[in-house]
Amino acid sequence: MNPLSSPLLTDHYQLMMLQSYLEQGMDERAVFEFFVRKLPPGRNFMVAAGLEQALDFLENLKFSPEELAWLTPRFPPAVIAYLEKFRFNGDVHAMPEGTVFFPDQPILRITAPLPQAQLVESRIMNLLHFETLIASKAARLVMVAPHKLLVDFGMRRAHGAEAGLLAARASYLAGFSGTATVLAGTLYGIPLFGTMAHSYIQAHEDEATAFEHFARCHPDRATLLIDTYDTETAATKVVALARKLRGEGIGIKGVRLDSGDLAAHARCVRQILNEGGLEKTTIFASGNLDEYRLRDLLSSAAPIDGFGVGTALDVSSDAPSLDCAYKLQEYGGKPRRKRSEGKATWPGRKQVYRSYSANGCMIGDVVALEENDPHDGQPLLMPIMRAGRRIHAHATLDQIRQRTLAEYARLPKAMTTLEMAAPYPVVISAALQILANELDAARVLNP
Amino acid sequence: MNPLSSPLLTDHYQLMMLQSYLEQGMDERAVFEFFVRKLPPGRNFMVAAGLEQALDFLENLKFSPEELAWLTPRFPPAVIAYLEKFRFNGDVHAMPEGTVFFPDQPILRITAPLPQAQLVESRIMNLLHFETLIASKAARLVMVAPHKLLVDFGMRRAHGAEAGLLAARASYLAGFSGTATVLAGTLYGIPLFGTMAHSYIQAHEDEATAFEHFARCHPDRATLLIDTYDTETAATKVVALARKLRGEGIGIKGVRLDSGDLAAHARCVRQILNEGGLEKTTIFASGNLDEYRLRDLLSSAAPIDGFGVGTALDVSSDAPSLDCAYKLQEYGGKPRRKRSEGKATWPGRKQVYRSYSANGCMIGDVVALEENDPHDGQPLLMPIMRAGRRIHAHATLDQIRQRTLAEYARLPKAMTTLEMAAPYPVVISAALQILANELDAARVLNP
Structure with missing residues (x-):
């Protein structure tokens, strides 16, 4: 068993929830998004990384005979039967690696049957969090x-x-x-x-x-x-x-x-x-x-x-972790919102639109709903995987590196130093705010 | 190739030095010690961990055909021939996992032909550093x-x-x-x-x-x-x-x-x-x-x-790394000392002796030379591996855990809180200080 690609590289609750989802027949399509809640102190932006490893993980995910043998005495036969055939066959949208991004912007979205999208949470976070952490730190040294x-x-x-x-x-x-x-x-x-x-x-x-x-x-x-x-x-x-x-x-x-x-x-x-x-x-x-x-x-x-x-x-010494999350934003076609104190999320499937000045400098982003909420600017989330398979050929690491260096050149000048700049403008679209309010209101009526 | 056990999990300079050692026939026994230079701010002690994984790495170390194929165009035939037969056949002394320890105390010593002891440096540090870091952090939460x-x-x-x-x-x-x-x-x-x-x-x-x-x-x-x-x-x-x-x-x-x-x-x-x-x-x-x-x-x-x-x-958030080192202390039977500014090391093969009060509380340690420098107290470094093979059967993780909990009970009371206590007494033996001075004097005479 290669520990780096094992599906058991997950939290125990993922398997406990999966068991319940199977019992309840809850296998409709779920949409999870990975985002960072806030910038580490002293930072102006982050650099998305780790997508390649996340895609490798999803494409190759299956339970080995040894893994199934370990699980068999611990879970009911129906769960084992499901895991024997387990493959990830969902869709992935993501910002390409090397994209500069900001808090509340999803850099990856997984759309898959709920048990699949849930099971992969722990390792997907583990990979995206760490590479994004290090790329964001390295960016400062490079600048x-x-x-x-x-x-x-x-x-x-x-x-x-x-x-x-x-x-x-x-x-x-x-x-x-x-x-x-x-x-x-x-x-x-x-x-x-x-x-x-x-x-x-x-x-x-x-x-x-x-x-x-x-x-x-x-x-x-x-x-x-x-x-x-x-x-x-x-x-x-x-x-x-x-x-x-x-x-x-x-x-x-x-x-x-x-x-x-x-x-x-x-x-x-x-x-x-x-x-x-x-x-x-x-x-x-x-x-x-x-x-x-x-x-x-x-x-x-x-x-x-x-x-x-x-x-x-x-170790990204000044900020050894990012406050990131992988949250359910939609299930069975309906948007979902977590309301926990200090940790509320923006619901629904989202897109990020980025605008540039005439000379190519980034001037502001809009986080909007993916559907029926059009905005000017370049959409940053792209379809990357469909039904469990990559859509495009791999970009080489050198191509990604060139793209990253081009991103730095488009940052507002004040953000390319170690000083804190004015926060980069990120607007939450009106439609997204309205949806969040609607979901909260429905929750109040039906607690 | 399993990346977690690959001998290529090393720094490039280790291979460059190995090439030179082989050219020069420098394969006498070298003694390297792993130690932490200083405590992270706010900490009173550290807990040794990672030995089990370090021993696994050493025992199973060999170059696979793919690894050799990658190396072949990059290094001379004599190096490849050496690496084809490479096994670690050195000795290891170490503090058992779970032992409480302090700065300047070696927790692991490797004695092996120089090219072997050098090549394994990077991964040995990587394993001991991280597990010791986390065990030391976890100790605070447990206390x-x-x-x-x-x-x-x-x-x-x-x-x-x-x-x-x-x-x-x-x-x-x-x-x-x-x-x-x-x-x-x-x-x-x-x-x-x-x-x-x-x-x-x-x-x-x-x-x-x-x-x-x-x-x-x-x-x-x-x-x-x-x-x-x-x-x-x-x-x-x-x-x-x-x-x-x-x-x-x-x-x-x-x-x-x-x-x-x-x-x-x-x-x-x-x-x-x-x-x-x-x-x-x-x-x-x-x-x-x-x-x-x-x-x-x-x-x-x-x-x-x-x-x-x-x-x-x-991530050991308050201290995501330890200032640790793996240093050559002896080569060909002669003690060695690094003199770099702010990073000088204590030369020679060392032992740590720990004394306890009548009621079993730790009261002070002596860092001494292993030979001809006897001191009272319990020696903390034990022979663990001889000629590349473990001497003892594995301790189970639960046995190690019990040993660690017993260690906490022997700590001075003031060190078992989150407050900074008076530094634990660690004395460098007179013989060790004299040896360091002698080596420095010889260096001044023959710069």
């Missing part, structure tokens, strides 16, 4: 350092293996240059980057020998880590090594700083390298970096060519 | 609510599938009662809990019918969610339903609150239930709970019997 090499270094402190892999994907999709995680390169074709660890230096009797071994092993590709003992001393060793190797036609690609005052070290090291004729040897920095440290380093004009960002990216 | 039912509800907002599964395991190990994640029940035997979702209520034409369907479907096991529309109105419906079903011998186990002022609602609902003769029907609460909200609810004596804790647990 702060748009012309720098940005590499995901975070797998070791990501929350498990899948988080490391999906963080590599989501950050690349959002504009990162690549990742250090080999398996993410293998699975998704993301460019791989790697330097060396302190242990490599420490395992050698002296630093200069370590540098030479690594440079000879990886001609023209070695990025040497120079902070294990003394950064500037190490930089002079790099210059000496480069002189020695030049005659053999071996170049040194770069050096990496990983501790201390990165801006000050970068300036000293740049000078040492330049005086040693290594103007083309790059300086790469890492070590507890986030978007604020990147901004400060760049605004101080520190001569750093690229950054490895680890933990802050892979 | 605040020791006699309540605590259930992990977090999979949907955990960072990917493995995070959801391992969070269920780590929180159960740390004293939780169970999880909602079905696959965690299947894989680890953790007790499963489930109630119902708002969508179940919404899919029905009215709430009372929804309650009745669910209660009949799950006799004596149904926990009814009562906040979809109006909590107190719903509670009166539960009373009416219980009366109706009593004659048929069907009981209702509990109700769940998920929004609003949980303490106020719990009091009203308790009264409604009691007046309706449902004194034994439990009240379960959920909705953005963390250890502080639990403490407040319990100190206000809110009549709540159990809690579902989701996002705050599964």
Whole structure:
């Protein structure tokens, strides 16, 4: 059983509800929408991601013999018989990955028989939430350092293996240059980057020998880590090594700083390298970096060519979760509304329309009902899957990445910094507000 | 290829270093230790977890034909030949899962030929970091609510599938009662809990019918969610339903609150239930709970019997990462020390000795060299794996859980609340300090 695609990757109540739905014959079409309730503090927008993995999950969903064997003593025969034949055959509408979005805007809608749409809730949320979280975090780093090499270094402190892999994907999709995680390169074709660890230096009797071994092993590709003992001393060793190797036609690609005052070290090291004729040897920095440290380093004009960002990216350190939900908006053709205090939802099947200025800048969105509620602007939710099968060929990850970068260019200028901008205008259509009021009124009459 | 056990779940530099180690014949025994540099803000201690998964990873590590096919065009034939035969055959020492520990204390030590010990770094960190993070968070919730039912509800907002599964395991190990994640029940035997979702209520034409369907479907096991529309109105419906079903011998186990002022609602609902003769029907609460909200609810004596804790647990919301490291401490029999600014490590193979008062309370630890540096107290690091194989039979998860609960009972009283206590005394042995100074002095003489 592959845990990443198991239908048991769900909450126990989904199976308990499914049992009851089957007993009651409640298998009419249900419409669920996934949306984020509010922006994390300090954020201006979010970037949709994770759709590809959600679609893979839906397309391949079935119960294995081992899974059925585990379920059999726990659920009635009618449930087991249903699960044996279980396939997802619903429809999916979604914003393409890389789309910028805002609170209360559905980024995915599932229309399927109620037991199906219910069962997949937990994993669909798990995938969309996490990749959207990381893409939205990565967007901030990319906007702060748009012309720098940005590499995901975070797998070791990501929350498990899948988080490391999906963080590599989501950050690349959002504009990162690549990742250090080999398996993410293998699975998704993301460019791989790697330097060396302190242990490599420490395992050698002296630093200069370590540098030479690594440079000879990886001609023209070695990025040497120079902070294990003394950064500037190490930089002079790099210059000496480069002189020695030049005659053999071996170049040194770069050096990496990983501790201390990165801006000050970068300036000293740049000078040492330049005086040693290594103007083309790059300086790469890492070590507890986030978007604020990147901004400060760049605004101080520190001569750093690229950054490895680890933990802050892979756990989205300032906002490790999004307040998101997957809610029933329609069942058997009738709109539904949850009224829980502080958690009320907008009912019905919805569409989001986005308007642009003459020069292509986003100027405002309308969240409207999908039917009989037309609005100007570009509809953001597209049909993606019909009867359990993808409608379109996959977009490549590089195509999605290009689309994401184009989205940033259309954001209002004030939203492309780390400062809080005025909230982006998102209007709830009159028809949608009226529907919500009607449902509430009906509830009051018939509590 | 199962991504969760793939040896490519590593950083690219591990392979680049491995290539160089092989070229240089650097395959002497290396000693790496995993430790946490400092406590997250507001925390008094940590709980070691993840060892079981780390050992599984090491025991089963090998490169599949597909993985080798991917590597072949990217690395020289000598590297591929080495990886074809790659198995982990090193030794592991570790603190048993559930052990309370503090900064600078290794919780795991790997002794293996350098290329092996290096290659496994990324995944070993990824596993130990995350489970330790979650167990340490769960410990706080358990200490605040020791006699309540605590259930992990977090999979949907955990960072990917493995995070959801391992969070269920780590929180159960740390004293939780169970999880909602079905696959965690299947894989680890953790007790499963489930109630119902708002969508179940919404899919029905009215709430009372929804309650009745669910209660009949799950006799004596149904926990009814009562906040979809109006909590107190719903509670009166539960009373009416219980009366109706009593004659048929069907009981209702509990109700769940998920929004609003949980303490106020719990009091009203308790009264409604009691007046309706449902004194034994439990009240379960959920909705953005963390250890502080639990403490407040319990100190206000809110009549709540159990809690579902989701996002705050599964992402360790106040501290979504630990400042941890896996560092080379010895190579070829010689101790090693990293000197990077602010990140210097204690060199050599280490042991941690813990002392207890006469009544069994922890009173202080010594971090010492493993050899020729004896100290009083209980040694916490035990031999766990020899030559790539586990020495002992697995402890069951329930045994680990009992051990963890026993650990809490031995903590200094002041450390078992959410307040910051005086730092627990951890002393670095004189011999270890002298060794560190000697290594630094040698480095100054021979930079």
